[in-house]
Amino acid sequence: MEEEKRKVREYIRHHQGEGARYLQRVVQEGSIRGHESRAQAIIIEKCRELGMKMDIWEIGGESLTNHPAFCSDRTDFKGNPNAVGILKGAGGGRSLILNGHIDVVPVGDVNSWQQDPFSGHIENGKLYGRGSTDMKGGTISLLLALEAIINSGITLKGDVFFQSVIEEESGGAGTLAAVLRGYTADGAIIPEPTNMKFFPKQQGSMWFRIKVKGKQAHGGTRYEGVSAIEKAEIILQEIRELESKRNKRITDPLFLSIPIPIPINIGKISSGSWPSSVPDLAIIEGRMGVAPDEMMEHAKQEMEQALHEISARDSWLKENPPVVEWFGARWLPGDLEVSHDLVKVLSDSYTEIKSTSPIIEASPWATDGGILNKVGGVPVVVFGPGVTKMAHDANEYIELKDVFETAEIIAISIMNWCGTE
């Protein structure tokens, strides 16, 4: 096994140039939502080269769109398929899903970029472009790890399912479709940009909108009206108390150093249209963090209950109760015990390569890991190259050395997890 590992690591080290050029090609095919097919084709080509059996399909259909975890503003995904490359094991080993999403977020203001957002330009060991960090760098780590194992002539015992999915950035319909197609496994690794930390637990989240009514009046006789802004302030205070109550319950040591493990963020407020009028409507929008071991429905109910309670204490709100909607995005949390063997396998590989222990934390955001974990029942660790801060920024880049180090760690982990003949 040690000799095999040495060969695999050597292989990756000798193929960094090819790896970088390959990442460059995938980044250059900017795969924003609805335009994933060309980047996906490059991924599929590589899987075929490696002799993997391919399952390529357009997601959709009622079993997907009617599923409670489905979250998307569209129901037609034609032309941009999901792709799964299957590396069948010899038998007797644990199976593993390697999951990366091919979609990238929009480039934002093009003028904020120093070069073309899809240049794939390499300078000082950094590869630039939208999607380099989130998360094509991670996907290339996966493919490089598989290539090294296959081309080193190693036979794994367990099955490996390499997934390149669409729609992660907009709610996870791609990974959900893969789960519903039957792809589950004994474990999964998702190389999102964690700065090479391990996130066995991930904070879930969902968006809410609260509408608060007031009563219009002229500002000069504002006492004749009811300010929707003042009523919104009462609700904001109540939400902070709810946040505090929810966070006091979090005792998991992974959250020890995190000031607010599951924040309720108020992202937006808008009320009124005229300085001299008492505003009759306030709209609050925010993001509610969900604990790794919490049901989304439970979090919703707690928010609704809190609004109900505050309304009972305020005569205006009692007559005009605030209305909460759960709209737009929603990400399921992920939850794996730190003692799980997948964490140990990854951790040992990390220490072997980096000669130091990994940092194991809970992530402040969710990934498709939530769907794999909560819908598919798959133990998931999120671990990958690149830093979160870069992910949706202008001039996004990734340090290539992290991509290659991650490839080595994942390759060794695959061998240890699946076993080799």
Next chain:
Amino acid sequence: MEEEKRKVREYIRHHQGEGARYLQRVVQEGSIRGHESRAQAIIIEKCRELGMKMDIWEIGGESLTNHPAFCSDRTDFKGNPNAVGILKGAGGGRSLILNGHIDVVPVGDVNSWQQDPFSGHIENGKLYGRGSTDMKGGTISLLLALEAIINSGITLKGDVFFQSVIEEESGGAGTLAAVLRGYTADGAIIPEPTNMKFFPKQQGSMWFRIKVKGKQAHGGTRYEGVSAIEKAEIILQEIRELESKRNKRITDPLFLSIPIPIPINIGKISSGSWPSSVPDLAIIEGRMGVAPDEMMEHAKQEMEQALHEISARDSWLKENPPVVEWFGARWLPGDLEVSHDLVKVLSDSYTEIKSTSPIIEASPWATDGGILNKVGGVPVVVFGPGVTKMAHDANEYIELKDVFETAEIIAISIMNWCGTE
């Protein structure tokens, strides 16, 4: 004198039909801002008919636009003149300004009107149309009173200046121009819609905008940012305390029944653009009420001082102090002692006509009376037909009987104030 009064009142009663048709014509010439000339022409025609000496001029010039009380978003007012009709007295009496504005506010959503907004349609004693209440009905009361006096062959001792001004609704540049042209007097009546109450004092007001900074962060790690909404909440609380402090100082009995004599209204708040982000800017807009005897500058300074104090108590605001701008509209307050003889003269006339005492109050809004009073030094009472609620509403109308009753009260007041030969 009693015989003269009887004749004048008789005249008005016998000319209600003509008065209504005249008001109809003036309303039909919808005189929204920048389109006052045709309605103004009808007013001028009537003044000429009555033999008044006319002063008609286009307002403007640096002495106007550089004046500290000037408040408008334009500096060119060509094509829509101010008009002053002068009725020279025989001498030895008190002079009087009768002021009405010819501009009307926009009609708003035309579909909310049951008839054409400028129909001038009369039904059940009500005359409909934009400007009927605010304030062409009042202006016609003034002209009818003057017509009755002149056509009854009465010679007044004091001078009367009938002013039909532009730009009241957008800051009072028309009346300011009249003051700067030299028109002041021993007293002034402005028949804005007070529902026939007397307002010797009027609440002034001005608009403010406060910008509050925050620090952006991802909602999942909101503790890494500073929420502009939370900082804005601190400021809203401080503004309520300032409002309370300012209102405790108001001891004038005219304000006794008013819950908040000079409110600070928060009309608008806007912050953030994304539910999952910590917002880095909040913008608050509002209207600050100003006491009748208060300098606008003093009110501004109090607001600025309050923001300064709150900033000293909050480390983030200390480094990132909120910035206040005084923008858009501004209305000077009006201030006349209830014991002033102009109030007595009007009050006696009211009692004579209505056989009951008038209601004397402080108004929750300002008029051009603030400019006449604070810039021109003229004692002003605001008193007229029509209810405030109607003023800027769809389907605005005025009760014609109130127009005629007001005309009688004003006619008798003119005679008592100016004296007759």
